[in-house]
Amino acid sequence: MSKVLGILNFEPSYVHVRGLEEFRPISATSILGRYRVIDFMLSNFTNSGVEAIKVFIKNRPRSTVEHITHTSYNLNSKRGKIQLLHGDVDYSNNEIFNVDVQAFKTYMQFIDVENPSYVIIAPSHFIFKQDFSELLDYHCKSKNDITVLYQNAKNTDKEYLMGDLLSIDDNKRITAFHKNRGKYKSGNVSLETYVMSTLTFKQLVEEATMTSSLYSLSDIVSDCARAMKIGAYQHRGFCACISTLNAYYEANMQIKKEKELLNLINDDWPIYTMTNDSCPTLYKSGAKVSGSIIANGCQIEGTVINSVIGRNVIIKEGAVVKDSVILPDTFIDKNVKLDYAVVDRLSIITHIKDLKGTREEPIYIKRGDRI
Amino acid sequence: MKKNNMVAMILAGGRGSRLFDLTKKVAKPAVHFGGKYRIIDFALSNCANSHISTVGVLVQYESILLSSYSARSSTWGLDSNGGGVYVLSPREKDETGLGLYNGTADAIYQNLDFLDQEDADYVLILSGDHIYKMDYEKMLKAHIEANAEATIAVIEVPKKEASRFGIMNTDKNDRIIEFEEKPKEPKSNLASMGVYIFSYKTLRKYLKEDAKNTDSAHDFGKNLIPAYIRDNLKLQAYRFKGYWKDVGTIDSLWEANMDLLKSNSGLDLFDPEWKIYTDDASATPQCIGSKAKIDSAFITQGAIVNGEVKQSVIFSGAEIQETAKVTDSVIMNNVVVGKGAKLTRCLVADDVKIPDGMVLGKKNSSDILLVSKALLAKAGESHE
Numbered sequence: 072m073s074k075v076l077g078i079l080n081f082e083p084s085y086v087h088v089r090g091l092e093e094f095r096p097i098s099a100t101s102i103l104g105r106y107r108v109i110d111f112m113l114s115n116f117t118n119s120g121v122e123a124i125k126v127f128i129k130n131r132p133r134s135t136v137e138h139i140t141h142t143s144y145n146l147n148s149k150r151g152k153i154q155l156l157h158g159d160v161d162y163s164n165n166e167i168f169n170v171d172v173q174a175f176k177t178y179m180q181f182i183d184v185e186n187p188s189y190v191i192i193a194p195s196h197f198i199f200k201q202d203f204s205e206l207l208d209y210h211c212k213s214k215n216d217i218t219v220l221y222q223n224a225k226n227t228d229k230e231y232l233m234g235d236l237l238s239i240d241d242n243k244r245i246t247a248f249h250k251n252r253g254k255y256k257s258g259n260v261s262l263e264t265y266v267m268s269t270l271t272f273k274q275l276v277e278e279a280t281m282t283s284s285l286y287s288l289s290d291i292v293s294d295c296a297r298a299m300k301i302g303a304y305q306h307r308g309f310c311a312c313i314s315t316l317n318a319y320y321e322a323n324m325q326i327k328k329e330k331e332l333l334n335l336i337n338d339d340w341p342i343y344t345m346t347n348d349s350c351p352t353l354y355k356s357g358a359k360v361s362g363s364i365i366a367n368g369c370q371i372e373g374t375v376i377n378s379v380i381g382r383n384v385i386i387k388e389g390a391v392v393k394d395s396v397i398l399p400d401t402f403i404d405k406n407v408k409l410d411y412a413v414v415d416r417l418s419i420i421t422h423i424k425d426l427k428g429t430r431e432e433p434i435y436i437k438r439g440d441r442i
Numbered sequence: 443m444k445k446n447n448m449v450a451m452i453l454a455g456g457r458g459s460r461l462f463d464l465t466k467k468v469a470k471p472a473v474h475f476g477g478k479y480r481i482i483d484f485a486l487s488n489c490a491n492s493h494i495s496t497v498g499v500l501v502q503y504e505s506i507l508l509s510s511y512s513a514r515s516s517t518w519g520l521d522s523n524g525g526g527v528y529v530l531s532p533r534e535k536d537e538t539g540l541g542l543y544n545g546t547a548d549a550i551y552q553n554l555d556f557l558d559q560e561d562a563d564y565v566l567i568l569s570g571d572h573i574y575k576m577d578y579e580k581m582l583k584a585h586i587e588a589n590a591e592a593t594i595a596v597i598e599v600p601k602k603e604a605s606r607f608g609i610m611n612t613d614k615n616d617r618i619i620e621f622e623e624k625p626k627e628p629k630s631n632l633a634s635m636g637v638y639i640f641s642y643k644t645l646r647k648y649l650k651e652d653a654k655n656t657d658s659a660h661d662f663g664k665n666l667i668p669a670y671i672r673d674n675l676k677l678q679a680y681r682f683k684g685y686w687k688d689v690g691t692i693d694s695l696w697e698a699n700m701d702l703l704k705s706n707s708g709l710d711l712f713d714p715e716w717k718i719y720t721d722d723a724s725a726t727p728q729c730i731g732s733k734a735k736i737d738s739a740f741i742t743q744g745a746i747v748n749g750e751v752k753q754s755v756i757f758s759g760a761e762i763q764e765t766a767k768v769t770d771s772v773i774m775n776n777v778v779v780g781k782g783a784k785l786t787r788c789l790v791a792d793d794v795k796i797p798d799g800m801v802l803g804k805k806n807s808s809d810i811l812l813v814s815k816a817l818l819a820k821a822g823e824s825h826e
Contacts, residue, residue: 103727104727105727105743145724327729329729329731329746329748332726332729333726336726341724342724343724344724346722348717348718348719348720350476350477350478350711350712350717350718351476351477351478351702351711351740351741351742351743351755352728352740352741352742353702353703353712353739353740354736354737354738354739354740354741355705355738356737356738357737358736358737358738359735359736360730360734360736361730361731361732361733361734361735362730362731362732363730364726364727364728364729364730365727365728365730365741366727366728366743367478367727367728367742367743368712370712375730377732379727
């Protein structure tokens with residue numbers, strides 16, 4: 072395989088995950104109890120044999136830095152390298168990285184150092200399983216300038232909003248990009264994953280900066296739809312775009328089904344994450360648990376139905392957790408009832424006994440809240 | 443100030459024949475325990491948490507898995523510069539040729555060059571097959587304060603069980619005056635935990651003498667300790683309070699697993715200050731199906747439960763299928779319990795597939811049933 076550089080992009084401006092986003096970028100957000108969102112895409116890279124990866128973070132790098140430095144992602148510890156490139160806040164309190172292209176330009180020297188023949192740019196707010204070596208093979212054979220990964224999706228009127236919809240011709244070439252404003256019920260959704268030669272990548276970055284300082288990679292790619300050969304490569308199987316709190320909630324609920332879980336994570340396609348050295352979970356006598364996935368280190372005395380429970384969560388007797396996503400290190404006291412809730416890390420729920428959201432609008436409990 | 447350099451030596455070469463099929467291809471310290479651990483994780487994690495940086499693991503019986511597992515020092519955070527886990531298997535030597543380890547003392551004797559090279563001031567001798575959490579740093583402090591040549595960790599056991607252990611008889615200052623291996627009529631209830639600290643210089647001298655003695659069994663309990671007592675060297679007992687268990691039999695291994703379900707067993711694996719580290723499995727979270735029923739269980743990641751689990755410990759990658767019932771049992775790694783199968787008071791070995799509908803074990807059985815591939819093969823033959 073020619074040398075490939077993996078670039079994990081930061082989330083575009085349309086991503087707003089209510090509550091959770093105030094504390095960390097979507098990439099570092101806990102999902103399925105024991106992972107971070109970023110683990111899925113980074114494992115895609117390393118499982119596909121990509122050894123050099125640059126992770127771009129817009130701001131607040133702490134949680135991502137901590138997580139990535141303690142996870143090996145099964146890379147050879149000498150040959151493999153994951154480098155974090157993060158933006159900062161300047162004196163006038165403006166974010167330096169507003170758009171991805173600015174970030175790529177700023178750190179181009181670190182991309183040059185790797186001397187890659189190809190770059191694969193993948194998003195940090197998507198979860199799917201994709202062998203990137205197959206994608207690269209296709210790209211090379213098809214003689215495309217750029218190949219974009221896409222999914223034929225239903226529910227585009229409710230999901231993937233503000234992402235790109237693709238018009239694809241019979242030769243699997245993309246003829247136009249449209250912003251998804253929810254007008255159509257189904258369509259070909261861009262998974263914001265691009266393969267191209269390093270040369271093309273650098274050209275696009277240059278052109279984008281010359282056009283406008285607000286131009287993103289997806290903007291410039293869509294501008295080039297006529298001038299360049301942009302191919303489409305179909306992804307099949309589970310895919311989630313985590314752009315809202317509701318989408319985050321739904322992604323947890325979808326993947327927690329046994330079939331989906333084992334399809335997404337298995338011995339042939341492991342998802343690597345940081346170990347916490349938590350012991351197994353203790354289900355005490357009187358606990359009732361069903362239809363849920365549970366991380367290690369929990370102590371459960373109450374009832375858990377159809378939920379996702381993170382590491383080291385304590386659920387006391389009489390508590391009922393239903394249709395909820397509980398992030399790690401949370402304490403849920405006796406007789407507390409949770410329905411359609413997303414409870415952020417380190418929070419303690421004691422006094423308020425009844426918290427109820429809806430499937431469309433899950434209630435969000437802030438990180439570290441004591442209520 | 444130079445730190446007192448204590449090197450730990452874990453005796454992990456025994457066969458563990460009372461675990462039968464569990465140790466057929468795997469040394470006892472590498473047998474799985476408590477959902478996600480291997481037995482030796484306890485000794486290694488105790489070392490790491492006690493700020494010991496150099497650990498020798500003495501292997502002999504079926505050592506491929508144990509050696510490769512132990513060698514990954516970073517699992518327990520023992521990968522600091524100058525430290526690490528050293529796998530010490532018997533080797534061919536210039537003077538003596540190829541020699542196996544003949545006894546616990548001989549195993550250490552054959553590695554005196556390693557201890558010399560590590561510049562040990564003290565040597566901590568441990569067993570690789572005990573489940574407990576212990577701060578060896580505190581024990582070293584007591585050893586130095588007592589100005590002892592050797593300190594032996596002891597635990598109080600019920601008097602009627604004392605005849606199963608090595609018993610230390612002490613004076614009022616806890617100085618050991620007599621050691622009796624499995625005495626018929628025990629004079630005290632202080633059992634040796636198989637945890638010793640020796641001041642290295644003296645130990646080195648006694649090991650060399652012991653090696654020359656052709657009548658010796660080259661065993662710490664039978665030969666070394668008695669020699670120290672005979673020569674009136676200061677041997678101190680160090681009283682340990684807390685959970686400690688030798689998991690040398692199927693019943694005791696099962697019991698130790700069951701202790702994890704009790705909140706008052708004294709073995710707290712949830713304590714963030716004294717974690718037990720182990721190989722990180724890249725498994726899914728545990729998946730509890732919509733028809734599952736769980737009543738008192740210790741379950742780890744990678745397990746899939748769709749049936750009924752009561753008073754049991756479920757290990758990584760194990761699957762309990764719909765309508766299966768698992769009660770008072772230990773289900774080890776990657777076991778599949780088929781639909782409608784019923785297990786009671788069983789310990790199911792790694793990778794065993796229990797066919798649909800099979801019923802194994804009895805509610806009031808005196809012994810725990812070890813379910814291995816060999817047992818299932820036999821059951822299959824008798825059916826035909």
